[in-house]
Each structure stands twice: as C-alpha cells, then as structure tokens.
Amino acid sequence: MNPLLETGDLPAFDRIKAEHIVPAVEQTLQETRLCIDRLLEPDHDFNWQNLLAPLEETLERLHKVWSPVGHLNAVRNSPAIREAYKACLPQLSAFDTELGHHQGLYRAIKAVAESPEFATLDTAQQKSIEHRLRDFRLGGIALPPEQRQRYKEIQQRLSDLQSTFQDNVLDATAAWNKPISDAAQLSGLPESAMALARQAAARKELDGWLLTLDFPSYFPVITYADDRNLRAELYTAYTTRASDQGPHAGQWDNSTLMDEILALRHESAQLLGFETYADYSLETKMASSPEHVLQFLNDLAEHSLAQAQAELSDVEDFARKQGADHKLEAWDIPYYSEKLRQQRYALSQEELKPYFPDRRVVSGLFQVVQQLYGIEITERSGVATWHPDVRVFDIREADGSLSGCFFLDLYARPDKRGGAWMDSYATRLKSRAHSQAPVAYLTCNFSPPVDGQPSLLTHDEVITLFHEFGHGLHHMLTRIDTPSVAGINGVAWDAIELPSQFMENWCWEREALALISGHFETGETLPDELYERMQSARHFQSAMRMVRQLEFAMVDMRMHHEYDPAHGARLYTLLDEVRKRVAVVQAPAFNRFLHSFTHIFSGGYAAGYYSYKWAEVLSADAFSLFEDNGIFDSASGRRFRDEILAQGGSREPMDLYRAFRGREPTIDALLRHSGLIPASEVTVDA
Numbered sequence: 001m002n003p004l005l006e007t008g009d010l011p012a013f014d015r016i017k018a019e020h021i022v023p024a025v026e027q028t029l030q031e032t033r034l035c036i037d038r039l040l041e042p043d044h045d046f047n048w049q050n051l052l053a054p055l056e057e058t059l060e061r062l063h064k065v066w067s068p069v070g071h072l073n074a075v076r077n078s079p080a081i082r083e084a085y086k087a088c089l090p091q092l093s094a095f096d097t098e099l100g101h102h103q104g105l106y107r108a109i110k111a112v113a114e115s116p117e118f119a120t121l122d123t124a125q126q127k128s129i130e131h132r133l134r135d136f137r138l139g140g141i142a143l144p145p146e147q148r149q150r151y152k153e154i155q156q157r158l159s160d161l162q163s164t165f166q167d168n169v170l171d172a173t174a175a176w177n178k179p180i181s182d183a184a185q186l187s188g189l190p191e192s193a194m195a196l197a198r199q200a201a202a203r204k205e206l207d208g209w210l211l212t213l214d215f216p217s218y219f220p221v222i223t224y225a226d227d228r229n230l231r232a233e234l235y236t237a238y239t240t241r242a243s244d245q246g247p248h249a250g251q252w253d254n255s256t257l258m259d260e261i262l263a264l265r266h267e268s269a270q271l272l273g274f275e276t277y278a279d280y281s282l283e284t285k286m287a288s289s290p291e292h293v294l295q296f297l298n299d300l301a302e303h304s305l306a307q308a309q310a311e312l313s314d315v316e317d318f319a320r321k322q323g324a325d326h327k328l329e330a331w332d333i334p335y336y337s338e339k340l341r342q343q344r345y346a347l348s349q350e351e352l353k354p355y356f357p358d359r360r361v362v363s364g365l366f367q368v369v370q371q372l373y374g375i376e377i378t379e380r381s382g383v384a385t386w387h388p389d390v391r392v393f394d395i396r397e398a399d400g401s402l403s404g405c406f407f408l409d410l411y412a413r414p415d416k417r418g419g420a421w422m423d424s425y426a427t428r429l430k431s432r433a434h435s436q437a438p439v440a441y442l443t444c445n446f447s448p449p450v451d452g453q454p455s456l457l458t459h460d461e462v463i464t465l466f467h468e469f470g471h472g473l474h475h476m477l478t479r480i481d482t483p484s485v486a487g488i489n490g491v492a493w494d495a496i497e498l499p500s501q502f503m504e505n506w507c508w509e510r511e512a513l514a515l516i517s518g519h520f521e522t523g524e525t526l527p528d529e530l531y532e533r534m535q536s537a538r539h540f541q542s543a544m545r546m547v548r549q550l551e552f553a554m555v556d557m558r559m560h561h562e563y564d565p566a567h568g569a570r571l572y573t574l575l576d577e578v579r580k581r582v583a584v585v586q587a588p589a590f591n592r593f594l595h596s597f598t599h600i601f602s603g604g605y606a607a608g609y610y611s612y613k614w615a616e617v618l619s620a621d622a623f624s625l626f627e628d629n630g631i632f633d634s635a636s637g638r639r640f641r642d643e644i645l646a647q648g649g650s651r652e653p654m655d656l657y658r659a660f661r662g663r664e665p666t667i668d669a670l671l672r673h674s675g676l677i678p679a680s681e682v683t684v685d686a
C-alpha cells in the first residue's frame with residue numbers, strides 16, 4: 001500500500017518516497033474523477049447526502065494526498081522530490097480547470113440549492129453550496145456560449161500578460177548593476193550589506209563590490225549609504241524599472257501591458273455582470289463595495305496626514321542639523337530617518353535576542369492561548385516527521401477531546417524554503433461515514449541552536465511565530481464539519497489575516513512578555529528599560545508608513561473602479577490625484593513605481609491591496625476588547641474563539657465580527673496602536 005494514499009490522521013512522512021508521488025497523485029486524481037462521475041449518474045434527485053457530502057470527502061482526500069508532497073517540496077527539498085512535485089502540477093491544474101467548468105456538477109449543485117432541502121441544511125452546508133455556485137459563476141460557467149468563449153480568451157490573455165509583466169520586472173531588475181572598486185564609496189553600509197555586495201561581485205568574477213536592484217542590495221544602500229549621489233542613482237534605477245523612464249527607458253517597458261491588463265479585467269468583469277473589476281474583486285471579500293473601501297482608506301488618511309507631515313518635518317529638521325543644506329528628496333528620507341531612529345532609540349534586535357530563547361517563547365505562547373481559549377497543548381512523541389527537530393503537538397479541549405494537531409518546524413535548513421507560513425494537512429470533517437480532526441504544519445526559519453546555546457529569536461521572529469500560530473488556531477479550533485468552509489477554508493481574503501495579526505498583539509504586552517521572555521542564561525524576563533524603548537521605537541514614523549500604504553491601496557482601488565474604456569487607464573494621472581491627497585513625500589516626476597507593482601499587475605492583490613490595512617484594523621479593534629477586559633480575560637477569549645475561530649468560512653465575516661464584538665469594527669484602535677489619535681479623542685477646539 002502506498003503511504004500517500006493511506007490517509008490516516010497524520011501523514012507517514014518516514015515512508016514517503018519520491019517515486020511514490022507521481023503514481024499516487026495520478027491514481028487519486030483518477031479515483032476523484034470516477035467518484036464525481038458516479039455521483040452525477042443520471043436518474044436521481046441530488047441532495048446533500050448523495051452529492052455534496054461525498055464531494056467534500058473526495059476533495060478532502062485529494063488534498064490529503066497532495067498536501068504532504070507540497071510540504072516536503074518546501075521543507076525537505078531534493079532533486080527527486082522537486083521533480084516529482086513539478087510533474088504533478090500540470091495534472092492538478094488541469095483537474096482544477098475541469099472541475100471549475102464542469103457543467104454537470106454545476107447543474108447538480110444548483111439543483112440542490114433550488115430544492116426544498118436547501119432550507120433544512122445547516123449554515124455551513126448552505127454556505128459551502130453558495131461558495132461553489134459563486135465560484136462556478138465567477139469562472140464564467142453561466143454565460144451563453146459566445147460570451148463564455150470570449151471570457152476564456154480573456155482569462156488566457158490576462159494570464160499571459162500578467163506573467164510577462166512579472167518577467168519584465170525580473171529582467172529589468174537583473175539588467176542593472178553597478179560595480180564599485182573603492183570601498184569608500186560604500187561608506188555607511190553595514191557589514192552584512194558589504195558582504196552581500198562582495199558576494200555578488202565574486203559571482204560575476206569581478207573584484208570589489210557589485211550593487212544590484214534586488215531588494216536585499218537596494219534597501220541597505222537607500223537606508224545607509226552616505227554617498228548621496230549613489231543613493232539617487234539607485235533610487236532612479238529602482239523606481240523606473242520596466243518603464244519608459246530611467247537608465248533602461250523603453251526596454252522591458254510595461255506601459256502597454258498595464259493598459260491592456262486593466263482593459264481586459266474591466267471587460268471580463270462586465271461580462272459577468274459587474275460594473276467594474278473592483279466590484280468583481282470584492283464579490284469574494286469582506287468589504288462590501290469599492291466606495292466602502294475608499295471611505296475606509298480616506299478615514300485612515302484623515303487621521304494620519306497631520307502626523308505624517310509632522311514626522312516628515314521632524315526628519316527634515318534632523319537632516320538640517322546633520323548638515324544637509326538641500327531639500328530632502330525621496331532618496332534622502334530613508335537615510336536620515338534611519339539615522340534619527342538610531343539616535344533616538346538605539347535599539348537593535350540583537351539586544352533583545354537573549355531574552356527570547358525559542359523554548360521559552362513557545363511555552364509562553366502555549367500558556368497565552370491555553371488561558372485565552374481554554375485548551376490544553378501537549379507534545380506527542382514517537383511521530384514520524386521529515387526532520388528530527390520537528391515537534392508534534394495535540395490540542396485538547398477541557399474534556400480531553402482532541403481538537404487538532406500540529407507539526408512545529410522552527411529552524412532554517414539548507415533544503416527548506418525561506419519565510420514562515422502555516423499550511424494544512426487535514427481539515428475538520430464530520431460526516432455519517434467519517435470524522436477527522438484538523439492537522440496543521442507551522443513552519444518558521446529561525447536560526448537553529450548552536451553549541452549548546454539555544455536558538456535565540458529576535459522580537460520580529462517572536463511576532464512571526466505568534467502570527468503563524470494565529471492562522472494555525474483558526475484552522476484547528478474550528479467546529480465546522482464541512483471541510484470547504486471549515487478552519488481557514490472559504491474565509492474571505494481580506495478577513496483571513498484577522499486571527500493571525502490579532503495574536504501578534506500579545507507580543508507587545510508587558511504581562512504576556514513575562515511569559516514569553518526569559519534570558520537564556522539568567523532566566524530574567526525582559527527588563528522595563530528595554531521594554532520602554534521597544535514600545536517607543538514601534539511608533540517611529542508610523543504615520544508616514546501609514547500614508548504610503550494608503551497611497552498604494554487607493555490607487556489600486558481607483559484604477560480598477562474608475563476604469564473607463566473611452567479614456568484608457570490614466571494611471572499616472574490617477575496616481576497624481578491620490579498623491580495630492582495622501583502623500584507627504586513628493587516623488588520625483590520620473591518615478592514609475594506602478595510599472596513594477598507586481599502585487600496588483602501580476603499577483604492576487606488587484607483591487608485588494610487595501611486588505612493589509614483592513615486586516616490591521618480588524619485585529620486592532622478585536623484586541624481592544626482585551627485591552628478593556630484584560631489581555632488574559634477568558635470570557636473575551638472564549639467569545640473570540642466561538643464567534644470567529646470556530647466558525648471558519650461558514651458565515652459572512654462581517655456577521656461573525658459583529659457577533660464577536662457587538663458592533664462593526666472602527667479604526668480607533670489601530671490609530672492608537674500606531675501612535676495616532678483615535679477619532680473619539682479628536683475634539684473640535686483641540
């Protein structure tokens with residue numbers, strides 16, 4: 001028997017061999033197809049039990065076969081695994097396309113939605129049916145044949161254009177570099193950046209140093225390089241990539257692609273009956289309308305602009321005192337800001353690290369969530385994993401019943417993809433035939449313990465761990481029995497970061513830090529003096545950061561909402577309008593940052609960039625209940641669990657939020673957490 005097909009409660013990682021993968025995935029795909037065909041055999045009335053329950057189960061089974069493969073490819077990569085993984089991708093994507101355009105399945109599910117049975121189903125079952133029908137519609141299945149054909153053509157063309165957009169950005173980024181032979185030209189750069197530049201030069205068999213437009217090379221130059229001309233040169237090259245401006249003007253130019261992408265998005269949205277692409281994008285999100293989003297962004301701008309202006313004046317004053325006898329340009333601001341930050345707070349992550357040994361942080365994290373949600377987390381031993389450092393834990397309820405299980409893989413390794421993430425192996429499922437608890441993988445890339453010294457985390461890494469654990473809890477503490485809307489499944493894009501960002505708040509609280517910090521040698525918790533500096537540094541230039549994000553979010557929403565075929569995209573006209581309203585730092589006329597804005601032109605953030613701020617508002621507002629009632633208040637914790645974490649995608653996120661908080665979210669808590677003034681404290685004569 002093939003271990004990938006034994007869908008037990010945990011994957012048998014010790015027995016999965018690369019050569020199993022392709023046959024196992026092929027076999028499962030074939031079985032899934034057969035299962036769906038059988039479900040759709042004619043001559044019967046469709047209902048939940050004979051169609052949707054088995055559909056949910058068969059798709060969950062496919063997920064459980066594929067999930068360990070994707071996971072191994074990410075955390076224990078090898079040529080054999082990678083090859084097998086890649087060989088499966090086209091087959092899985094073909095299956096997805098097939099399923100998304102399956103007329104028979106669409107008609108059968110529609111029949112259930114229109115049958116008298118529908119009203120008798122539970123909310124989660126109803127929601128899962130609504131989601132399936134919605135996704136079918138958004139895929140164009142309900143269009144008349146001619147329009148459906150046009151819709152398919154547009155999707156194909158868009159996918160080509162979006163990937164060319166990304167290629168142009170990559171090519172333009174790679175095309176530019178600057179060899180440096182005199183170290184004096186790089187004065188101000190930290191040693192890590194110097195080493196990176198040396199390495200880049202060596203890779204091209206050059207002496208000295210090589211600067212490139214890759215972010216890890218660009219960022220230290222713009223932040224630390226004392227040579228103003230060098231900063232200006234890199235800034236110019238960086239912000240004109242893939243455009244009609246700058247050192248490579250006209251090469252890899254994305255201008256016409258951007259126009260066509262916006263035109264086709266608009267046309268496809270209209271084919272589906274939406275007024276604009278922005279309306280289409282919000283169909284699957286928590287925010288109700290483009291106007292609603294713009295109002296939200298404007299509100300934040302109104303409360304941030306004055307302070308952003310003050311922060312800019314602050315850095316300008318500082319620069320003058322440092323001897324800058326010129327106007328501060330876009331390439332000067334990060335440089336003087338960093339100098340000011342260092343002078344004012346002198347706080348480095350290195351100073352905090354000894355207080356955050358990983359074992360202490362993990363056990364503190366468990367204590368926090370155990371108190372909040374009334375759960376018990378215990379380590380499970382003897383489980384086969386992909387690496388000896390990986391630990392496995394069970395989450396149990398007060399009555400001892402199992403809620404979920406997770407793999408915790410904290411340390412960086414050469415065969416492991418970078419970053420931190422949470423992913424699912426199994427989703428909660430309860431049907432007449434089966435029942436299973438959710439299983440999650442929590443993956444980080446912290447430095448491993450060396451020579452008997454524990455792994456010491458930076459405060460940023462502590463926040464990362466809490467963030468990913470928040471996603472994990474959302475997945476594992478669900479009480480929804482229908483997998484497609486249980487845990488993180490079926491949750492709106494702009495609501496998915498609520499549980500994760502919410503958990504981050506505990507990393508800034510004195511009482512919680514007493515649990516999660518402890519000096520690795522003395523056991524002493526984080527000293528007050530360090531805590532105070534950490535808190536002040538947190539708010540440094542927060543309004544300037546806020547208005548920058550608002551500028552991106554507004555231009556993204558407006559370019560999709562105000563698109564007019566008669567006038568074309570008008571991208572930079574719109575950007576100018578937005579900047580006049582919310583920007584405090586004036587960008588030079590040659591700046592073409594939209595030409596490399598892959599999030600919205602080739603990623604999934606089109607008419608969705610606001611989600612970052614949206615989730616911050618939700619999580620800050622949710623946490624403010626704990627600020628009022630106590631950060632370990634278990635009644636508030638249970639409410640968050642019952643109304644949000646337990647519900648998954650089974651109901652509209654705004655309904656869930658209202659049930660938890662007793663009202664809709666307001667921006668006040670985020671403003672306060674950002675060191676800005678909440679609306680309620682603004683007085684007329686202030």
Ligand SMILES: [Zn+2]
Pocket residue numbers: 467471497500
């Ligand atoms: Zn996240």
